Amino acid sequence: MNDPWSDLCEGGFCIVDGGLGQAALQELRDWSDNVIATTDHSERWKYQGSDIWRAGKRNTSRRNPDLPQDEIVDRLIEHTGPVLESLGLGDFRSQRYYQIISKPPGAPALYWHQDWARWRDPISLSPWPQQIFLNWYLTDTRPENGCLRVIPGSHRHRMDIHEHLVPPHEGGGYSVSETNQWMFFDHPDSVDVAVEPGQLVIADARLLHATHPNESTERRTVLLCWYFRRGESAPDRWRGQVPSEIGLRDPDTPVHFDRQPGEYLRP
Ligand SMILES: O=C(O)CCC(=O)C(=O)O
Numbered sequence: 087m088n089d090p091w092s093d094l095c096e097g098g099f100c101i102v103d104g105g106l107g108q109a110a111l112q113e114l115r116d117w118s119d120n121v122i123a124t125t126d127h128s129e130r131w132k133y134q135g136s137d138i139w140r141a142g143k144r145n146t147s148r149r150n151p152d153l154p155q156d157e158i159v160d161r162l163i164e165h166t167g168p169v170l171e172s173l174g175l176g177d178f179r180s181q182r183y184y185q186i187i188s189k190p191p192g193a194p195a196l197y198w199h200q201d202w203a204r205w206r207d208p209i210s211l212s213p214w215p216q217q218i219f220l221n222w223y224l225t226d227t228r229p230e231n232g233c234l235r236v237i238p239g240s241h242r243h244r245m246d247i248h249e250h251l252v253p254p255h256e257g258g259g260y261s262v263s264e265t266n267q268w269m270f271f272d273h274p275d276s277v278d279v280a281v282e283p284g285q286l287v288i289a290d291a292r293l294l295h296a297t298h299p300n301e302s303t304e305r306r307t308v309l310l311c312w313y314f315r316r317g318e319s320a321p322d323r324w325r326g327q328v329p330s331e332i333g334l335r336d337p338d339t340p341v342h343f344d345r346q347p348g349e350y351l352r353p
């Protein structure tokens with residue numbers, strides 16, 4: 087492993103010490119267990135396990151003003167700001183809600199997917215991250231209990247598997263069959279991301295990721311928050327080349343939702 091920023095730019099993910107103490111982690115476990123136990127589970131959550139959204143009270147989600155709000159979400163967002171700052175990611179802003187994604191014992195794998203949805207925009211070529219997810223796993227994760235898997239480099243490089251994937255979640259993933267060979271492919275380039283509670287996994291939205299099934303007898307919960315970079319010009323610390331398409335990009339390029347990698351994902 088290099089430094090986290092280089093890992094994030096080159097491999098598409100990094101693992102850092104998130105600086106959360108045991109007491110804070112236990113509070114997050116108790117809170118999320120309670121939310122999970124008191125929420126009706128949608129059939130669409132077969133592969134994610136659950137996908138429950140909670141905003142903060144001070145940090146409310148402008149786009150999702152009707153979300154239930156919990157103060158513990160504020161504390162996690164406010165704890166995370168300085169962590170990102172120390173990693174040189176201080177120009178990222180949180181989406182101000184957390185997703186509680188929890189695999190009960192016996193839950194199936196999550197399919198391969200990437201979550202970037204601006205593929206028509208030349209900014210998709212950025213060699214630095216523009217949108218990242220922060221994952222706090224609340225238990226030890228390993229292949230046996232459904233840890234994350236990633237394909238390093240897939241955030242910037244087109245691979246065989248890209249051609250065969252159904253867009254995730256509401257884009258089609260909810261209804262794929264468990265026997266879909268590409269969605270659940272044991273890809274030779276994939277890497278298991280096994281972490282301990284308190285470690286923070288940060289990944290580029292464009293990175294191909296999936297999980298193993300949870301074959302343990304305990305629930306595996308992750309708290310996931312999206313962070314977006316302000317602006318589309320190269321970060322101050324960027325020393326490499328800037329792709330010409332980004333230099334020529336119209337700053338008023340409309341935001342168009344498209345989850346299918348197109349011309350801006352290259353070999
Ligand atoms: O459950 C995980 O570890 C990852 C979840 C994820 O990537 C998603 O729901 O989009």
Ligand SMILES: [Fe+2]
Nearest residue numbers: 199200201295
């Ligand atoms: Fe994802």
